Amino acid sequence: MKRKVGAVVVAVVAAVVLSGCVASPQGPARDEGLESIEPIVLTVSQLASETNTNSRAMSVWMDQVREKTNGKVDFDVHYNGTLIPAAESLSGLQAGVADIGFVAVFQNPEQFPLGDWNAKLDEVLVPRGYPEAALVGSAAGMVRSETGPARDELSKLGIEPLLSAVVTHQPTICTKPVSSLTDASGVLVRTGGQPWAGEGEALGMTNVTVPFTEVYEAMQRGVVECVNTGPVVFTSTGVMEVANNVSLIDSGFSSGAQMAFNKDSWDSLPLVVQQIMHDAKPAMYTEYLRATFEAFAEFIKMAEDLDYTFNDTTELDAKLASYRESLLEGVASAAPPGVDDADEYIAAYTKQLEGWTDVVTGVIDPVEGDAREQLLSGADAVDWDMYESAIAKSLAEIRPR
Template sequence: MGAEWRKVAVSVAAVLATVAVSGCSKADSAGVDNSGGKGLPPGATKAQYQAAFEDVEPIELSFQVASSNPEAYSSMRDVEFAQSLEEWSNGKIDVQIHYAGAITEPTETPDALVDGRLDLAHYYTTYEPNEMPAFVDLSDSMVQVPSTPLVGELVLHAAFQEMVFRTPEIIEEFEDRGMHVLAPASSFGVTEMICNSERGSLADLENAQIRGNAHAHETEIDALGGTISSVELAEGYEAFQRGVLDCSLQAPATAESAGWLDAAPHVYFPRSQGFAPGPGSLVAGASWDQLPLVAQQLMSDRMKEYMSAELYGALQSIDDTVVETAENGGSAQYLDAESEAALSRANEDLLADVENSPVLAGEALNADVAESIHKWTAITDQLGYTEDGDVANFDDWYQGSAKFEDRSYLEPITNRLHEEAFLPERPR
């Protein structure tokens, strides 16, 4: 199923070409304050939403999506969300798509959401550890999730979303900077290490230049004997080719969409441990308060499909990784025991740092994360998601469809995630 996604990506690129990519950000574009008004109950149908929007003034939203690549799975997810808002509002919501970086750089996204250049955006939350310290503490605590290709993936997404909503200090960090959280932790998947040559042992990683995208990666890279690199995402491919960069830590979807597996086809996943995730968040800006209640509720309700698309991209990226690494003379495998032990020691240090957090009760946070991981591991088992192989042959045993439009395999877990984590946050 590794190649079938490309057909989907091409069709999404064609759709993207029809979406406007310019214009002002005006949630109240008709000059009317749309805020308030009547809402709908949870589970409202498309027909009910379309009827509810009949008397709503037109709304124009500017949305900077997660990727600069229109064929990336994150673009597919974001565009589907934008299109669903337009369709379910019967055209009353007009979403203008902008690729990542088109309106603002990642760390400037909050300012753009406040001053009106953007209404919706994917914000790379862990890029600003000083401004989002509680969020970063939670991200570090997520190293407790085993990095298995199916269950670990599902548990990471579910526990992360749940824990953000359950941690007031994190929500306050968003709100204090003028952001309203829609999907608090879109991680693109468990973090992997890709390398331009075989790095199967600690000796092979000694003094390796390794790119990281989260504050915690410096601790983990140091434990593996490497040196953290500040190579920018856009420069990664050339850096691998020139030997300036030896390895990189990121989600499979990021490496795959950037085309890095051509130059760095040797991929390593932890097994019992996890590299710290480097997630972003789907957020709304200052215009959120100007939206009618029914529009706010529609965005909240569509998070079920948004998370389904997020999980699809994360899991399909692992499938693609297995296929593409083999095509490029590499492989996808687990870290060896010695490297795993070194990562474990680094993660113990990270969890100790969280315990000593100056911004929240870190010991309680670590315990709550462990409890959430246990809970969602049990839920995935109850729903029938089981590890029937390992990462090296994931493409042989993964049961999900390669077609973006067919995400029925993920419905049980996304329905449960929406019910447990998102529905309590639904605007009222």
């Protein structure tokens, strides 16, 4: 049963006290109207293709910015890593090769000590369930990246948050059945890194490092027996042709990947443009998740068309649940500099997650059935207008000024 969520959102934002206050982004001091602004063209570096979920979300955001600025702001977009390759995503953005680009904590954990720690917290704290985990984790991650210590860390690195992208419930396809711990033992699996590599090891699998461009041949030759990655990758690369089983494991929640501004580029924008860009974020976040859920449904349909066997993962899911529970104590004791009281920090973030869980409960109709049915129906279960409204109310509290 859906219900009004406005009051809950206000309470969630009020609870964002991880640093004792909500940081206000620092923009230009001048107050210019659109009519006095010269045309602006911002360069965007996308690692993904134009049809990727990330790109779809950014397209919605860019369209709104173009419209609300009466065409005064436009974008020059470079897809597929043609401007800044993945290995240089952070350094290229910092150097100003692009005004906007992709940044991932897992590629640069030593430069993002708090971001890396936050990602580990998310793995164990974000509530499970589909589509709830993505909806809750995305909203909470958004607020966290825009405020307090997380924002400070980004600022010190010369970047400004734009879209905090989350990943959850990545499917695993295999060349043989993997339904039990016995089945999983010793299986050669290719993942995209943490947290999935750690989860594979917890299930008894053996991680194999293979560039994704070589995964198709590696599965044909038996060098890789299972692949865990996002649904868009599976449906767009042809790799599903060389497997015949899918295990919809309750795999880990990952945060820390994001689209971001070069901070100098952001700071140079007139305040009215910063505000328009900020106000376009709710539609961007909503489209990112909607596109993600639609990609899951497309993956399931493709697996069905290819006559995949869908394996029962009850035993594997139970093992992963106990594995995540065991991680919390270790994560809490490894807080990075800047977190003076880890217990207080974790309690505040847990309260934020609980608040967003309450919000999400009000905007979805629970999906009955197993993981297969949930992934097929997730996009239709969400009242996207209500979710976008909740995100907008949250972001209104931290609008540039």
